[in-house]
Amino acid sequence: MDQTSSNHQTEFDIIRSYFKDLTHQKGVEKGIGDDAALVKFSSEHNNHLVVATDTLIGGVHFPNTAGAFDIAQRAMCVNLSDLAAMGAVPRWFTLGLSLPTNLARSEWLGQFSAGLKIIADQYDCALIGGDTTRGPLSVNITMLGEVPLQEAMCRDGASIGDIVYVTGFLGDGAAALKNELEKPQPSDVFRKSERLFNRFYRPTPRIKEGLEIRSIATACIDISDGLVADLEHLCRSSNTSANVSIENLPIHPEVKKHHPEQYSDFALFGGDDYELCFTVPESKNLVMGELIKSRSVNAVPIGKIIKSNGSGSRVLLNGRVCNSKKTGFKHFE
Amino acid sequence: MDQTSSNHQTEFDIIRSYFKDLTHQKGVEKGIGDDAALVKFSSEHNNHLVVATDTLIGGVHFPNTAGAFDIAQRAMCVNLSDLAAMGAVPRWFTLGLSLPTNLARSEWLGQFSAGLKIIADQYDCALIGGDTTRGPLSVNITMLGEVPLQEAMCRDGASIGDIVYVTGFLGDGAAALKNELEKPQPSDVFRKSERLFNRFYRPTPRIKEGLEIRSIATACIDISDGLVADLEHLCRSSNTSANVSIENLPIHPEVKKHHPEQYSDFALFGGDDYELCFTVPESKNLVMGELIKSRSVNAVPIGKIIKSNGSGSRVLLNGRVCNSKKTGFKHFE
Numbered sequence: 001m002d003q004t005s006s007n008h009q010t011e012f013d014i015i016r017s018y019f020k021d022l023t024h025q026k027g028v029e030k031g032i033g034d035d036a037a038l039v040k041f042s043s044e045h046n047n048h049l050v051v052a053t054d055t056l057i058g059g060v061h062f063p064n065t066a067g068a069f070d071i072a073q074r075a076m077c078v079n080l081s082d083l084a085a086m087g088a089v090p091r092w093f094t095l096g097l098s099l100p101t102n103l104a105r106s107e108w109l110g111q112f113s114a115g116l117k118i119i120a121d122q123y124d125c126a127l128i129g130g131d132t133t134r135g136p137l138s139v140n141i142t143m144l145g146e147v148p149l150q151e152a153m154c155r156d157g158a159s160i161g162d163i164v165y166v167t168g169f170l171g172d173g174a175a176a177l178k179n180e181l182e183k184p185q186p187s188d189v190f191r192k193s194e195r196l197f198n199r200f201y202r203p204t205p206r207i208k209e210g211l212e213i214r215s216i217a218t219a220c221i222d223i224s225d226g227l228v229a230d231l232e233h234l235c236r237s238s239n240t241s242a243n244v245s246i247e248n249l250p251i252h253p254e255v256k257k258h259h260p261e262q263y264s265d266f267a268l269f270g271g272d273d274y275e276l277c278f279t280v281p282e283s284k285n286l287v288m289g290e291l292i293k294s295r296s297v298n299a300v301p302i303g304k305i306i307k308s309n310g311s312g313s314r315v316l317l318n319g320r321v322c323n324s325k326k327t328g329f330k331h332f333e
Numbered sequence: 334m335d336q337t338s339s340n341h342q343t344e345f346d347i348i349r350s351y352f353k354d355l356t357h358q359k360g361v362e363k364g365i366g367d368d369a370a371l372v373k374f375s376s377e378h379n380n381h382l383v384v385a386t387d388t389l390i391g392g393v394h395f396p397n398t399a400g401a402f403d404i405a406q407r408a409m410c411v412n413l414s415d416l417a418a419m420g421a422v423p424r425w426f427t428l429g430l431s432l433p434t435n436l437a438r439s440e441w442l443g444q445f446s447a448g449l450k451i452i453a454d455q456y457d458c459a460l461i462g463g464d465t466t467r468g469p470l471s472v473n474i475t476m477l478g479e480v481p482l483q484e485a486m487c488r489d490g491a492s493i494g495d496i497v498y499v500t501g502f503l504g505d506g507a508a509a510l511k512n513e514l515e516k517p518q519p520s521d522v523f524r525k526s527e528r529l530f531n532r533f534y535r536p537t538p539r540i541k542e543g544l545e546i547r548s549i550a551t552a553c554i555d556i557s558d559g560l561v562a563d564l565e566h567l568c569r570s571s572n573t574s575a576n577v578s579i580e581n582l583p584i585h586p587e588v589k590k591h592h593p594e595q596y597s598d599f600a601l602f603g604g605d606d607y608e609l610c611f612t613v614p615e616s617k618n619l620v621m622g623e624l625i626k627s628r629s630v631n632a633v634p635i636g637k638i639i640k641s642n643g644s645g646s647r648v649l650l651n652g653r654v655c656n657s658k659k660t661g662f663k664h665f666e
Contacts, residue, residue: 050369085369
């Protein structure tokens with residue numbers, strides 16, 4: 001088995017036919033078509049390689065009825081979001097595609113490749129390795145990027161007193177999921193909000209924002225499991241707790257209007273928002289304010305990093321202990 | 334979804350419990366446990382990053398009855414083999430593991446992790462990203478390594494007159510598969526040759542050999558689809574053809590003895606050998622001979638690179654056109 005096939009010439013042809021024009025980018029000496037890809041890493045001193053990997057499975061991470069174009073875009077966006085959270089610039093990615101026989105047709109592959117290409121072009125990253133196998137629908141992407149070590153945003157840098165920010169809107173992911181799960185006629189209902197549909201399949205990876213804040217933020221995480229769960233991860237890594245002001249959560253008017261009883265829960269416990277949650281020290285809060293005012297970064301402060309008491313890292317809501325087991329995550333089965 | 338989980342705390346725990354001691358290696362600033370891994374790429378001028386990715390699916394690339402330890406080792410070895418073919422030094426890898434509910438138990442995971450660790454330690458590479466999902470059994474590994482650009486062995490460098498070499502023995506993969514496919518009682522029969530069983534699940538990645546030959550060889554490929562098919566890939570990339578002397582193929586006495594009618598076909602068309610096939614120019618053939626004599630590289634010359642005629646790249650056997658459609662590959666279904 002090599003880089004481009006799994007013992008089947010036909011699979012080599014799949015990569016060659018559908019994905020070849022995704023492989024050109026500066027720094028790629030050898031893309032698809034050899035045993036491995038060969039890329040030129042930045043010669044800038046102290047740049048580090050950043051690697052994130054994620055597998056999306058049909059019926060688990062997206063509905064089995066989802067289109068190839070949408071699946072490809074979601075797979076790219078959630079992986080890019082991990083790089084954004086590190087403050088990294090994306091460069092290259094590999095694709096592991098498992099396809100049932102009934103989908104291994106040119107229509108599906110053409111749409112998948114088109115979806116991939118749009119995001120790859122937009123974020124200037126090149127496909128450098130592909131592997132297609134016959135099997136249940138799943139998409140694995142490993143995304144590679146670069147960041148100067150001293151500017152990489154990790155989860156463990158938050159200090160007591162830091163201000164907690166989030167980008168964009170929270171709760172859209174959960175609202176989109178709810179639409180989909182309550183479908184009488186799948187695609188129609190899900191598409192009743194074009195905005196939510198797009199937020200689910202094409203959550204904007206906050207790469208630009210990551211670059212803007214990386215010299216200011218002390219810690220950062222992307223919100224995939226829900227704000228409370230992910231902020232708790234950040235707090236645990238930093239040995240702190242956090243207090244969030246519920247009234248400050250950025251929630252889109254559409255979600256407030258259609259889910260008047262649930263929008264706070266969506267924003268706090270729903271997953272799949274792919275916004276950044278990051279911490280800024282008091283000393284840099286003015287600079288952060290300038291970035292927001294100049295519209296370089298769309299973010300709002302939602303709380304503060306506080307000292308953990310004896311019971312470990314916690315996310316308080318308006319000063320009160322919350323039940324962090326609550327979660328908005330649902331499978332599509 | 335982040336680097337360490339797919340929306341489930343339990344899956345974060347899987348990575349943490351079973352794979353944490355695979356993550357330590359020089360150059361790893363952040364391994365598992367953040368949105369992405371952060372690694373220090375070699376500062377040696379002109380070193381390039383090498384990336385190979387491969388997915389192994391239960392029932393396709395290994396029998397569904399295979400043990401977790403063996404599956405893990407095979408997944409590592411076939412990916413390392415791709416790096417060997419480039420002349421690269423392995424450094425880091427990511428793991429995408431999809432597991433059916435009945436296997437997501439500590440016994441299976443413990444054995445899988447133990448298998449992975451042995452190979453990772455042996456080849457000095459660190460696990461830097463993990464993703465576990467519920468689903469049909471599949472293992473995706475993306476392997477990262479380094480090679481100086483001018484020494485990387487690609488498929489397109491062979492010239493007319495170059496001598497074709499292969500490492501180790503050919504046909505073992507096909508013989509092992511045949512044992513497995515003709516099983517009356519699966520594991521017993523497959524294990525009737527411990528050597529073949531190990532060659533299938535732990536094909537030695539020729540990393541050491543790759544490093545020895547990389548300044549001498551003009552082109553290289555690893556044999557996964559079978560000698561003829563892979564040498565044809567090399568020839569196509571190099572715009573040449575090749576002529577192989579069947580009597581020079583290195584075949585283990587055990588395979589000759591048990592498959593007197595088929596051993597040549599196994600060596601020529603059987604897959605899964607994971608030996609290196611490479612080309613050496615006449616001018617460097619003496620140096621190559623020295624490497625073999627000093628036992629630095631276990632390899633034999635099996636043929637020559639020749640001019641392609643009008644019908645494109647071909648692999649001739651003893652000067653005759655062969656039917657390259659013949660293949661030893663079988664699925665485990």
